[in-house]
Amino acid sequence: MLQDKIQDVFNEPGCATNQTKSAKDKKKGCTKSLKPGAAAGGCAYDGAMIVLQPIADAAHLVHGPIACLGNAWDNRGTKSSGSQLYRTGFTTDLSELDVINGGEKKLFRAIKEIVQQYDPPAVFVYQTCVPAMTGDDIGAVCKFASAKLGKPVIPVDAPGFVGSKNLGNKLAGETLLDHVIGTVEPDYTTPTDVCIIGEYNLAGELWLVKPLLDEIGIRLLSCISGDGRYNQVAQAHRARVTMMVCSQALVNVGRKMEERYGIPYFEGSFYGVSDMSDTLRTMTRMLVERGADSALIDRAEGVIAREESRVWRRLEPYKPRFEGKRVLLFTGGVKSWSMVSALEGAGLTILGTSTKKSTPQDKARITKMKGDEFHQWDDLKPREIYKMLAEDKADIMMSGGRSQFISLKAKVPWLDINQERHHAYAGYDGIVNLCEEIDKTLSNPIWRQVRLPAPWDPAPASSLLAAE
Amino acid sequence: MSHIQRFPNAAKAASTNPLKMSQPLGAALAYLGVDRCLPLFHGSQGCTAFGLVLLVRHFREAIPLQTTAMDQVSTILGGYENLEQALRTIVERNNPAMIGVATTGVTETKGEDMGGQYTLFRQRNPEMADTALVFANTPDFSGGFEDGFGKAVTAIVERLVEPSPATVKTQINVLAGGHLSPGDVEELRDVIESFGLSPIFLPDLSLSMGGRQPADFTATSLGGVTVDQIRSMGASVATLVVGEHMRIAGAALELKTDVPSHFFSRLTGLEASDKLIRVLAEISGRPVHPKLRRQRESLVDGMLDGHFFFSRKRIAVALEPDLLYAVTSFLADMGAKVVAAVSPTQTPVLEKLTATTVMVGDHSDVETLARDADLIVSNSHGRQGAARIGVPLHRMGLPMFDRLGAGLKVSVGYRGTRELMFEIGNLFLSREMDHDHHPAASHEGHEDRTGQDCGGGSCGCSAV
Secondary structure (H helix, E strand, O other), X not given: OHHHHHHHHHOOOOOHHHHOOOHHHHHHOOOXXXXXXXXXXXXXXXXXXXXXXXXXXXXXXXXXXXXXXHOOOOOOOEOOOOOOHHHOOEEOOOOHHHHXXXXXXXXXXXXXXXXXXXXXXXXXXXXXXXXXXXXXXXXXXXXXXXXXXXXXXXEEOOOHHHOEHHHHHHHHHHXXXXXOOOOOOOOOOOOOEEEEEEEOOEOOOHHHHHHHHHHHXXXXXXXXXXXXXXXXXXXXXXXXXXXXXXXHHHHXXXXXXXXXXXXXXXXXXXXXXXXXXXXXXXXXXXXXXOOOOOHHHHHHHHHHHHHHHHHHHHHOOXXXXXXXXXXXXXXXXXXXXXXXXXXXXXXXXXXXXXXOOOXXXXXXXXXXXXXXXXXXXXXXXXXXXXXHHHOOOOOEEEEOHHHHHHHHHOOOOEEEOOOOOOOOOOHHHHHHHHXXXXXXXXXXOHHHHXXXXXXXXXXXXXXXXHOO | OOOOEEOOOOOOOXXXXXXXXXXXXXXXHHHHOEOOEEEEEEOOHHHHHHHHHHHHHHHOOOOOOEXXXXXXXXXXXXXXXXXXXXXXXXXXXXXXXXXXXXXXXXXXXXXXXXXXXXXHHHHHOHHHOOOXXXXXXXXXXXXXXXXXXXXXXXXXXXXXXXXXXXXXXXXXXXXXXXXXXXXXXXXXXXXXXXXXXXXXXXXXXXXXXXXXXXXXXXXXXXXXXXXXXXXXXXXXXXXXXXXXXXXXXXXXXXXXXOOOEEEEOOOOOHHHHHHHHHHHHHHHOOOOOHHHXXXXXXXXXXXXXXXXXXXXXXXXXXXXXXXXXXXXXXXXXXXXXXXXXXXXXXXXXXXXXXXXXXXXXXXXXXXXXXXXXXXXXXXHHHHHHHHHHOOOEEEOOOOOXXXXXXXXXXXXXXXXXXXXXXXXXXXXXXXXXXXXXXXXXXXXXHHOOOOOOOOOOOOOOOOO
């Protein structure tokens, strides 16, 4: 049952935050109780969609009224190198009659239509609040459809009201463990097969990393789920090593794959020069420990040495331009400390970062790196951020799209570093992209102009003459 | 007219690439046209998050929108406590002039009694009497964006407008439907003021969503019609009701205040604009401003120059019902042939449409119906299908997330009609010029280009 599942993911032994909690707090789970009238953020269904939708050749069918998909489809930056089916929005668009009579038959017909018309390798069916309330049993419908149509039809039981986006991520992970991973055998395996979990190929970021893996001789067997293919995800159990990119969200998948298939996992990051190198080193070391040719380590060191010297050379021109520039960094979880070291390497001064989604370990790591002076904000209100920016306490803010207007309305440069961004910042090339974007916006000539007083506002006498 | 196909059977179970948006979203936009307002969705937090992202992407503006954050337990046991807590929190933190509540699928499936909850909240919280409160029932599982917009405006009228013993001779109400952009509202203000009249727009998106630079951070809407202005609508000399989905609100207003109303099914097109000017001249008793006379002349001249490129062009249009009616009628006015008119929802206005096929459907239906069309007019979601069948797309409506200034497009009045005509006309014109240079890419190519990409804009298409 869904409740048991939720208790199960809340009890995750692989989660660092969870480890530090008392038994009573563990039972409460990691969903912070939301405050009506002062809440922000997506629901569990949103979170499940984030994890699974990048599986590009599968059909993603939302069982619910129009709001759940109609307001929300076609809005993510995850890229596919092949099938574009994941960008097609499918929904049962439940009407009043479906609410009264039940939507199970309509759901089955919808699955059938999609299979007949698009012939995808699998259909993911997302449960939402309204059919969860009326009691549509999507598990039973999917099982029936799967048998009838001869295709995997996978129920994603994460209706929005069960909790936050983060919980939805975890429930999507459970869905993969229960229904997908281990159901397909690869044609062949190699000692260097890896699985990357929690990388969504936003703006094509995976493609900045994958060529390096190819060069070292590491085969990306399965990515959950950026530029993903259903069959590759289903083969993930044959990987030799698993890398967790966004460990907070999908740690349950990594740990359970270790438990079930004996695949060791590690937590890594593609953001920042040193983190990227650490990731490559850890990955190759673990592969060699599991029997891969030790030459892998030498090749990795060769690539790291070349890429590092190249990236530092390319970052050099930015250093004088970034001198004294102060950054406000608002991003969740692992990315905080990963980004901090990357940006400081390029000569920027980081004033502080949000640690709302960070674990105590993350926070300790930042304190160790930066000292106590460095700001770690847990819950900064928009009004306070606006005030800091308006009072010229920072030169640029980097955050997710939701808070962009806090910065732009204060007429302070802003850069998108979250999921809707258009530029890829992962890997060695990514950090150069990031610095280029920062430099572009900092040096844009509009900032002086937009801060000028209007002709009808009193202007300093000197500037009036200077304009002549 | 026997060849006109009305409502072909769309008995699909899977809506594919939906055109429809939900009722609460429409309600939220209507509330955002009220000054210092904070819209609140009574539902799960995801309902708010998705709506918010869509509006942010369209307007490129901060969108105030809150949630009662219903979870499983409160959904089953009843949502009054969450609603009360949300309203109290919002008043304490943001002190808005008005809170506009819209229900969602979650609370409507449970069957929350919103009327009762309103009364209960007022009884229990007398200290918040200064904050205007408007509730609208907008389940996600019925109707669509324009219905929700209409319901919110109706709810505002019923809750706030008061009859007035006196009439202000120069004050006029405009119930501005959700198919009017902030730019359209601004244009109408300009036109109405040129007759010496002071319009009160309900809602007034031109003041809140037209691109604002606040002096301080604000968590409520910045600009829009004020609550006091809404209360004083009973003193107006007349009400202009724009759009079929404003009819109920218009009737409610007239019933409550006895202010006579004038209905406009559309304001795009020469004749439609003429009707508006005639009514305004009559109400104000003033001559038409020379500026408007010049604009009309310019539109007539533009129609003469432009009609060559519209004649018999085959166009598929997929938009919210009232905008669909305005655009298809305008295209017919210009001599184009509307081969398909696709609406997200079933509404009476569809009966008035002139098109070969009129249907309630989604973007995948447009993709099928527009295969041999010269142009698709739809929102940004139409770009994937348009690219697949190689037909250029002209973006209108909401959401329009891949264009700057989406909220400021003008398509009403003489000037707006002229702008729209030139924009669409230029697509056809550039295509004709282009085909002169590439004869091989002309007519034969038309027949079998289904399923192909249009090749990076050579057809004037910028769909990606």
